[in-house]
Amino acid sequence: MSSNPSPLARPLTRRGLFAVGAGAAAAATLAACSKNPTPTRGPVTPGSEAVRAAEAARRSAGATVREVALRAEPATVDLGGVQASTWTFGGELPGPEIRIAKGEVLRADFTNALPAPTTVHWHGIALRNDMDGVPDVTQPQIAPGGAFRYEFTAPDPGTYFFHPHVGVQLDRGLYAPLIVEDPADGRDYDVEAVVVLDDWLDGVNGRDPDQELRQLRDKGMAGMNMGGSGMNHGGMSMSADPNQPLGSDTGDVTYPYFLINGRLGTDPTVFSARPGRRMRLRIINAAADTAFRVALGGHQLRVTHTDGFPVRPITTASLLIGMGERYDAIVDLADGVFSLVAAAEGKNGRAFALVRTGGGVAPAADAQPAELAVAPLTADRLSSADPVRIPARTPDKILxxxxxxxxxxxxxxxxxxxxxxxxxLNVSQGQRIRLRFRNQSMMFHPIHLHGHTYQVVNRDGTGPRKDTSIVTPMQTVEVDFDADNPGQWMLHCHNAYHGEAGMMSILSYVH
Known part of the structure; x- marks a missing residue:
């Protein structure tokens, strides 16, 4: 396999040069017009020495290198009695899981066998900038028939995933879990299950995501439900109605199916274990336009992590997970067969799987666990675990x-x-940055920052560490992070259609 070890081996496109350099060009213009011009500040590019130095600091001498081959290709997948033509990693849905240990190096030789350009983005990882997989910002698009070697250190344990960052390709079958294990994993549980949630339309009744985006653009905002309500709560966002936490408008796309691990509830995924065991659920929302309310019938969820980082454990009947978010929860398994349900929040439909620990008749796919009727856990109720809390510091810059x-x-x-x-959105190395996400629209947006984990600002300084946060209509969420990973980083809505329709920007390190 031929591979390109560096995304800078080929020049960026004009669009990419514009995207990376826009902030620096504007700064230069302002300096030229000023009576007392200041020196021009240029962007820290993905191929810079600063990016290489940051990677060198993450990588320990003799770190284990895990090599994988990854191939994006068209395939027909069985959703559980429904055949759908789509694009996949390795012909599987979800794609093959990648599992490495904290501090190890992932070397992924990627081949693009799709009929369109693509990339791979490693969602949630604080990796080196030139491996982030953003076309025209950190690397050129990988052409059909092309190849690329992704290589980076995984510094933080947790539940992550990977997907393309081109157009609305995320709304096909191109996603897979990436699990970074901690040496302490397994001390408080016996077995684990990786649960990947998705909304599905590709290859069904002639539909595909590109066509869906064209229809949304043709229709415009006319006829869309623009309702919503809420109240502000410090730096966090809370709905006025805990049973309708996202407001009344929860998506732009109507989906025929919702999936857990690529399967419909009519022929569901089954997670098996023995009664009395503790199971860790690693829940990933890989959907393009749908948040889910998740519950396990007959059980409580003890939430232990969000977006890879530990929180003070909190027990809940159900939890709300937005697109791009991940939650880990531990359950003490009873004896029997139980429904694991991810109800599409504010939509008609659900994803359904089974947890089997013994005999008995499986619940029907339309069974309604009582736990779903309880207002779900939302991120404003979470506190970061003490060891991962960032030190208190006044922000150097508020954006x-x-x-x-x-x-x-x-x-x-x-x-x-x-x-x-x-x-x-210009920052400098070493600064404490506060981002103030102000939602002036009437839809919720799961906002995702690449290359960093921030701490959500709350009243007592204990907010959770995250990389993706739901911002509900007309509300504000504030987050703090240290600018310690140089480069050019996307900041965008993880609703794939909102992002492709413009809700993206670049957090640009400048020097």
């Missing part, structure tokens, strides 16, 4: 990230601009 929309066209914006005409 407003205002989420909006064009009320006529299907355009979603950050600070009034639709990508690639992105707003400047």
């Amino acid at each position: 407003d990230v205002t989420l909006g929309s064009d009320m006529k066209n299907y355009l979603w914006t950050i600070n009034g601009k639709a990508y690639p005409d992105h707003a400047m």
